[in-house]
Amino acid sequence: MSPDxxxxxxxxxxxxxxxVxxxxxxGPATPTQIANDVELSVTHVSRALKSLRERDLVELLVPEERRKGRVYGITEQGQEAWQLIQAKDLSK
Structure with missing residues (x-):
């Protein structure tokens, strides 16, 4: 499969x-954990998660109805994209 x-x-x-x-x-994490780990506001993390979900790069690992304790993980497509970003040194 060619890189996307x-x-x-x-x-x-x-x-x-x-x-994000x-x-x-x-590994999987909540928006708050992500925000703490990468030193961004939870608002910025939430927006990034929403846009990454729309592209099927991350997924919600708990039921959609859950409002607290929402855990996100990377999809196979997201993992492939991240590996390419790392291999080509495209992340800052």
Whole structure:
């Protein structure tokens, strides 16, 4: 499968998306955990998660109805994009 450069370009065009995807590549986390780990506000993390979910790069690992304790993880497509970003040294 050839790399999806559109997806890679989408992720790296935002520092917030890059940081959030990179953090989730390390393992599942809540928005608050991600915010603490990458030193962003929870609002920025939530926006990044929403846009990454729309591209099927991250997924919600708990039921959609849950409002507290929402845990997110990286999808296979997200993992592939992150590996390419790392291999080509495209993250800041």
């Amino acid at each position: 450069w559109d997806v890679v370009g989408y992720v790296i065009s935002s520092d917030h998306r890059t940081l 995807l990179g953090r989730l590549a390390e």
